[in-house]
Amino acid sequence: MTASMPSRIAPDSPRNQRARVLQAVFSWLYGPLAWLHEPAGRILFGAAWHGRRLALLDRSAEQHGPLLDIGCGDGRLLCAAQHGRERAIGLEPSGAAALRAHRSGAHVVRALAQRMPFKHESFAVIVCSYPGPWIADPQVWDEIARVARPGASVIILLGGTYERGRFAWLRRLMVRVAYGAVPKDGARFTLPELGNATVTGAFVSLPDQWGAAQYWQGTAVASGRLVRPS
Numbered sequence: 001m002t003a004s005m006p007s008r009i010a011p012d013s014p015r016n017q018r019a020r021v022l023q024a025v026f027s028w029l030y031g032p033l034a035w036l037h038e039p040a041g042r043i044l045f046g047a048a049w050h051g052r053r054l055a056l057l058d059r060s061a062e063q064h065g066p067l068l069d070i071g072c073g074d075g076r077l078l079c080a081a082q083h084g085r086e087r088a089i090g091l092e093p094s095g096a097a098a099l100r101a102h103r104s105g106a107h108v109v110r111a112l113a114q115r116m117p118f119k120h121e122s123f124a125v126i127v128c129s130y131p132g133p134w135i136a137d138p139q140v141w142d143e144i145a146r147v148a149r150p151g152a153s154v155i156i157l158l159g160g161t162y163e164r165g166r167f168a169w170l171r172r173l174m175v176r177v178a179y180g181a182v183p184k185d186g187a188r189f190t191l192p193e194l195g196n197a198t199v200t201g202a203f204v205s206l207p208d209q210w211g212a213a214q215y216w217q218g219t220a221v222a223s224g225r226l227v228r229p230s
Contacts (some may be wrong), residue, residue: 065124075101161211
């Protein structure tokens with residue numbers, strides 16, 4: 001889930017303070033409290049938590065070939081992606097989450113997104129759902145460019161709005177408290193700088209049964225054969 005952010009933010013602004021708190025929360029949910037990540041997502045986002053992830057797969061269905069799910073968590077999206085694809089692999093830094101994904105039958109590699117243990121041009125589709133602030137790290141995008149095949153689809157599910165459904169008003173309130181105001185038109189996000197010179201795309205806001213899902217969708221326009229630092 002994301003929120004809008006002006007181009008200039010004072011260092012001590014409430015929004016900047018919120019970002020620091022969220023960074024700490026994410027570090028716990030992807031670390032010692034990784035077992036809470038999925039339950040927390042279901043409580044905060046309800047049926048949209050997994051429903052929008054399945055819709056993410058639908059958006060990538062036309063692109064055939066190996067799929068990489070970055071930050072795959074307990075592997076729910078990955079297990080769904082394995083049906084009908086020659087290969088679907090998850091990348092997950094949390095040992096606890098990776099273990100749960102393995103137990104569910106998913107193929108998961110434990111590693112950081114900043115240093116993916118895959119060969120150049122390995123994947124035709126790269127997806128990621130509900131990422132933490134790390135998704136804005138340029139090193140992550142260098143790695144995405146490196147492992148993506150030319151023409152590969154890259155789709156990031158950032159979150160969405162909550163206008164319909166049970167407890168929609170409560171979910172809007174919780175999201176606003178956690179992330180700040182969410183734009184209905186999807187024009188601006190907390191993470192405005194995604195992609196790089198070889199993976200280009202744009203933010204997309206698509207209506208769904210809960211409100212509007214917010215994505216960043218792009219394409220690897222050229223080979224990203226970057227030299228990884230030693």
